[in-house]
Amino acid sequence: MKNPTRTALLLIGFQNDYFAKEGILHSVIEESSRVSGVLQNTLALLEESAEQFDLIISTPILFTDGYSELVDPVGILRTIKDVGAFKAGQFGSETIPELDAYKDIITEIPGKRGLNAFSNTHLEALLRENGIEHLVLAGTVTSICIDSTGRHAADLGFKVTILSDCTSSRTIFEQDFYCENVFPLYGSVCSSSTLKVA
Known part of the structure; x- marks a missing residue:
């Protein structure tokens, strides 16, 4: 049995409406995703380093x-409603097929209805129960x-x-700005190849 690292990998938004070419919101992240290599790099991380994480979690967003x-949504949630994205049981809400090979090691947490993966889910409880830090x-x-x-x-x-190489945004500028100026205010930023789990 491996020594616990108290580390979890959280996968957010790996659904067809974002990543499939025919996905309703694919064009929103297409350029940034191509430049960062978010999908390829995340799959490589899972293939090469999945065992370093105590938990791998997915939190798909789903709506009826x-x-x-x-109720009276604004911003991106208004857009999601207007275009009909992430409807439960529809193609767009499904987890991308590229993750099928890892479904045995990914714990899916349902309930995400908004921007924050902790909102309306038992994500925090799962992390606490497993001693994740x-x-x-x-x-x-x-x-x-x-x-x-x-x-x-x-x-x-x-x-x-x-x-930084396993995330993507609406524009390349936005991606770079958040990685360089926002995330360092409360966390750390690195590439998947330089990630140190301890």
Whole structure:
């Protein structure tokens, strides 16, 4: 049995509406995702280093057909409702097939209805139950779900690391700005190849 590292990898937004070419919101992150290599680098991390994490967690965002969970939404949540993205049971809400090979080691936590992966989910309880102290974030959108989840994790006392090459945003500028100027205010930023788990 391996020694616990007290570290969890959190995967956010790896769903067809973002990453499939026919996904409703694919164009929103397409350029940034291509430049950062978010998908390829995350898959490589899972392939080469999955065993270094005590937990690997996915928190998909899902809504009912009528979006009854969203009352007078604004911003990105309004956009999601307007374009009909992330409806439960639809292609766009499904986890991308590239992660199928790792489904036995990924714990999926349902309930995410907004920007923060801790909101309406039992993510914090799962992390506490497993003695997790360090949370490593990968996924999209950097300026929205990654940032809000990272800030909340830091407020809860977790050590936070954002993987610059395993995240993507709406623009290349936005991605770089958050990695260089925002995330260092409450956590650390590194590439997947230089990540130190301890």
